[in-house]
Amino acid sequence: MGLFDRIKRAFTGEDKVVKDQDLDPKEAIVLDKYERGMEKTRKSFSERMSDLFTGWREIDEDFYDDLEEALISADVGFAMTMALTDAIQEAVEERNVYQPEAVKQVMLEEMVAIYEKDGQASPALIENPDGPTVILFVGVNGVGKTTSVGKIGYSLQQAGHKVLMAAGDTFRAGAVEQLNVWGQRLDIPVVTGRDQGDPASVVYDAVKKANAEGYDYLLVDTAGRLHSKANLMAELAKMKRIIERENPNGVQEVLLVLDATTGQNALIQAKQFNEATEITGLVLTKLDGTAKGGVVLSIRHELDIPVKYIGLGEQASDLQVFDAEHYMYSLIRDLLEK
Ligand code: GDP
Numbered sequence: 001m002g003l004f005d006r007i008k009r010a011f012t013g014e015d016k017v018v019k020d021q022d023l024d025p026k027e028a029i030v031l032d033k034y035e036r037g038m039e040k041t042r043k044s045f046s047e048r049m050s051d052l053f054t055g056w057r058e059i060d061e062d063f064y065d066d067l068e069e070a071l072i073s074a075d076v077g078f079a080m081t082m083a084l085t086d087a088i089q090e091a092v093e094e095r096n097v098y099q100p101e102a103v104k105q106v107m108l109e110e111m112v113a114i115y116e117k118d119g120q121a122s123p124a125l126i127e128n129p130d131g132p133t134v135i136l137f138v139g140v141n142g143v144g145k146t147t148s149v150g151k152i153g154y155s156l157q158q159a160g161h162k163v164l165m166a167a168g169d170t171f172r173a174g175a176v177e178q179l180n181v182w183g184q185r186l187d188i189p190v191v192t193g194r195d196q197g198d199p200a201s202v203v204y205d206a207v208k209k210a211n212a213e214g215y216d217y218l219l220v221d222t223a224g225r226l227h228s229k230a231n232l233m234a235e236l237a238k239m240k241r242i243i244e245r246e247n248p249n250g251v252q253e254v255l256l257v258l259d260a261t262t263g264q265n266a267l268i269q270a271k272q273f274n275e276a277t278e279i280t281g282l283v284l285t286k287l288d289g290t291a292k293g294g295v296v297l298s299i300r301h302e303l304d305i306p307v308k309y310i311g312l313g314e315q316a317s318d319l320q321v322f323d324a325e326h327y328m329y330s331l332i333r334d335l336l337e338k
Contacts, residue, residue, distance in 0.1 A: 007112055007328070007329060007336065030320060031326055031330070033312050033317070034327065036312070038288070038312070040289070040293070041287065042332075043291070045293075046335055049104075052066055053100045058098070064085055064089060067085055068081050074291075074292070077264065077294070077297065077298025077301065080297050087113070088107050104335065114301075115324045127252065131247050133217050133252045134207065134217075134220065134250070135253040136253070137221055137257055137283075138236070138256055138273065138277070139273075140269065141225060142259070144283075144311055147178075148257050148283045148309070149165055149219050149221045150165075150186065151316055151319035153219055155317075156217050161216040162215050162217070163215065164189055164191065164206060165189070165218075166206035166221065167191065168199040168206075168223065168239070170197055170199050170223060172223065179221055186316065193205050193206075203239050204246070206220065207247050208246055210247075211246055222236070223235070224236055226272055229272070254278060254280050256274075256281075257282075258299075259286050260287045260295055261289050263295050264298070266284070267299055270282060274305060282305055283308065283319075284310045285310075285311035287310050288311070288318070296322075300324075308322055309321060
């Protein structure tokens with residue numbers, strides 16, 4: 001039984017949501033990562049939602065105003081808040097419910113429904129059928145780009161793939177060394193190139209090595225920062241050209257790394273980067289460090305870019321493939337159990 005089914009059984013009183021019972025052991029580990037990584041967000045979200053229902057009088061305009069305020073302060077975003085509040089209001093009226101418990105249930109059901117209709121799991125990485133799959137990582141300094149390259153390298157390696165990393169962020173002091181440390185720790189080779197000042201030569205060497213030695217994945221840490229849209233476009237276009245010369249299928253993924261602790265700013269960054277180059281997916285880091293984890297909802301609602309991975313801590317294994325079921329379950333679990 002999937003987690004959405006479990007949530008629904010909890011709604012109908014058929015089942016209390018018990019997390020470990022008859023979960024596949026692998027899934028139990030992933031769920032545990034999600035639950036721990038999302039603790040701050042869950043606590044603050046549950047508190048805000050519970051507050052809505054204490055001192056309850058009747059369901060009126062004030063209730064919906066308070067609901068909107070609670071959602072916005074959880075960084076769910078304006079557009080998502082409006083869509084959700086409308087959906088909840090419509091369902092409450094249609095079903096004629098007045099009691100707090102019933103309204104709460106409608107609210108949780110609508111949150112799950114908005115997610116479920118988008119599809120549950122994010123699309124998997126786009127693979128190169130013929131040669132190494134090349135993934136470029138872009139993002140502003142400090143968002144967790146280099147760390148994410150290391151973590152994704154680890155998860156691909158764990159899945160049995162042969163992984164190569166390229167230290168193409170020659171702009172940020174220390175980024176090359178930092179990736180080298182990840183490489184040594186994980187036993188994944190890192191191409192640093194002959195000339196550390198020129199990312200193009202690093203990428204050239206890396207793609208040649210990946211082809212010649214039969215690597216499955218080439219992960220490229222770039223200095224793809226947004227100092228100006230024109231510069232970013234030029235930088236990435238140059239990298240793509242170099243890669244295409246050696247690897248006819250070119251680049252499969254351009255992943256934008258965003259820091260979840262910056263809340264709605266992450267959304268603004270995603271929009272700006274997406275105007276400069278085609279972003280194929282997002283990596284949302286540091287969810288463990290923020291109560292603003294609702295930003296995942298607004299990013300999914302407002303952008304047509306899938307969140308492919310989320311960062312739930314600093315360990316190599318704390319990066320997880322984004323999955324809507326796990327996310328929603330971890331977000332609303334406390335509310336289900338009350
Ligand atoms: P870059 O400049 O984008 O390459 O950023 P770094 O990879 O150097 O990461 C900046 C800081 O964020 C480092 O201290 C990382 O350990 C930390 N970091 C990255 N991802 C996560 C995460 O998912 N959770 C937490 N708590 N810290 C993270």
